[in-house]
Amino acid sequence: MSGIVAAHGPFDPALGDRMLSRLAHRGPHGVGSTQVGDAWLGSRYLSITDPRHGGQPIASGSAHMVGDGEIYNHNRIRARLADVHYDSDSDFEAALALFDAIGPAAFDQLWGTYALVMAADDGRFAVGRDVLGIAPLYWARRGDTTLFASEMKAFDADWRPLVAPFPPGHVWTPDDGLVDSGAEPAEVPVLLQSRAPEEEPPAWVFDAVRETLVRAVERRLDAEPEVGVLLSGGVDSSIVTAIAARRARENGTRLKTFAVGMEGSADLAAARAMSEFAGTDHYEEIYTADDAIALVPDVIASLESFDPTLVHSAVPNHLVSQLASRHVSIVLVGEGADELFAGYSHYGRYESGVALHEELLATIAGMHIGGLQRVDRVAAANGMETRLPFLDLDVVELALALPPGWKLTTPEREAKWLLRRAFDGWVPGEVLWRPKEQFGQGTGMNDVLRRHFGATVSDDELARDARELEPPIRTREELAYYRLFTESLPGVNAQTTVGRFVEA
Template identity: 65%
Template structure:
């Protein structure tokens, strides 16, 4: 995890320094700035894969010096390194980092290199010869925003980085795209699994063949193992739901085979269902379990800080971000990397509204649309709240190999039917890995299971009068829906004055 600030065109050093300082939490292990003819590049870095590497990655290409500021991970960096022969290349380091491999590939292939990167990344490359490029992974797991004004194009990892006089122009850098001064914005590869391709002729009432469950299990195990391939201490955020519990069960086995014990972290109000389920899972799979019990008053007091971290006012995200803040804070006392269960609901139709679809085509269309919007929804929550505590989140369910496989499965198998509850494909693939009461537990939003929804809705809704909502609801498009949401929007607007909420804030709009 890192903070990126970059500019192409006229730019002031002092502005860049201010922007980096506002994101120091993303990179407590050091920062670096580089300047060139017509560009500026800065980073704050959290050292995970190559802890001894300098904050910014550099290389030589002929007479030119190139620099890369990056956030996230390139999962196929070893394959890239082997293909480019980096270990045998004139004394190049054998432990070249994932970002170093990406930069070397860019030297070889230009902007086309970004299509070959497999992972969660936001990258900006600048060279002494004028080369400049910015790119973001296809799911938008790694955050990146940009603003264009006159001859200057400005990039940063978080909304709060931008000075107020630039905020009206800020918008998300689109996932899966590349920008260069010569080509402008260019779309890259399509979202994985845009159409189902496996077993389309099967009757959806039939059970899938066993190899489907084997493939899901083996691919997710590989993704978890890859997420644990770090030099820094790693643990898992264990909410007590089925998704994080599956990730915990896999990770605990892998870490145990490596001769250690996996730390797990859970939070909740006293007696909350999530906390009780997390304890059961931790005992079952044998983690070094840590938990925090908090009160309603603790949660209410945290909301202004959480909204500032989260950079959103959507009630659904706020409800889940409060316990997420607390569990990230707890984890930061012990580890630098945390695994999270984000993504399974979007791949396997885990949310209640997905059950309203009557055809597989309709369901698949909404799943694709939901995946495309995660970068300003659930992924934003996971990234911002963990980053606020200097912890890097990793989400094995969103490993692109697993995404491709899950989205290739006939969507009819993801629909609710008699004997097939939500996410039954995933649950059955891990039958025996968890207690049945957890594995087949009914889906609850993180805020529900921790007790957040009712507590926050009642308190913050009472701070706004019905007349206030009627008068102020049109401040955002689509209009603000509840008194609670208006209360959150007021906090958001005070924390991030000038940000265009309609352009930058994803919201869960009920049909």
């Protein structure tokens, strides 16, 4: 996790310095910048793969780079470019060496979660973002100048009306403009197409789901600093905990897990049960309604969204990240499982696997301005890096290749039954088959915030102001959050930058 700022074209470095100062929370290890021809690159960086030598901007040959995220296949890149001299073990240095060797085509060979800006002394310049949009990136263009930054708050006021999310899975160069990398996960299921939805999957399907996710978790445990888990008490984070705790025991250590909730919340009870079952060092924090209400303005400013669904989950997410940051600098989270295996309650209305699959694809495409934004911003506000094993591309491709009819919710099959079955015995039964609750619901957050902030806006005010956005602002609570958003990010066009969950 780092904060990046970059520009191509006429640019005042003082603007870059101001933008970096607004991203200081993303990079506790240092700040750096450099001019490369018509490009300016700056970073507030958090070094994970090589904490001693992973500062930014980095250089390789004639090329320079700033980036956020992680490149998982960097060792294979190093082996392929064996004649290159490397100054560090940084994963980004390997990616930069590849760019210096083959130019923007390097993005086609990168596997990971990243937002990268690369510039060379000979004028080459390229920006790329991972296919799921896990690493954040925004851009704005005016005249001959194009600006890039990790968060909207980085931009000066006069630039904010021009800011838009940089599209995931794309590369931009001054010569070719915006180009789709073509790396999207397969849109059409390809495995076991002859099987009827009600048929029992063969045993190897459960084995494949389990083994692929185990490898994804183990890859994300590869870090010099200690890695913990945000254990919400739901099935997704419990599965991640089970895998990570097993690896910790094999290494002679104990995994650290973290949970928060209001007194008596269901999430806290489930997290305790999972921690005891897995043998983790468990940390928890109980907060009050007043604690949560007081946090909302700061959470919305960090979150850069006013969608009530995100706000409800971002408040406890902020509290658990704050708790975890006192003990670790990297955490694993369970984000992505609901989108891949149809865990949300509104997916239960589908009776056709084809229709459900289309909805899952649409949800995944919007995650970068939804759940992924919450995960990133809340962790960044607390100086931490999050890693998301369910969104490992191997896991994504396998999940999307399976017959979507197996993901339908029926009287005989609960939501996410396929994933749950794959981890039977890894998680206590009362947690494994616990009904899905939104993070804010399980922690007791939704009702508290809805009542309080809804009461700050009248029905007449909602009727008057609802049409400021399309679709219209739906509730008094959402209008209250929208006002806090506009106060914290004046000038940002909410219509084009904020994802909103609007159930059809």
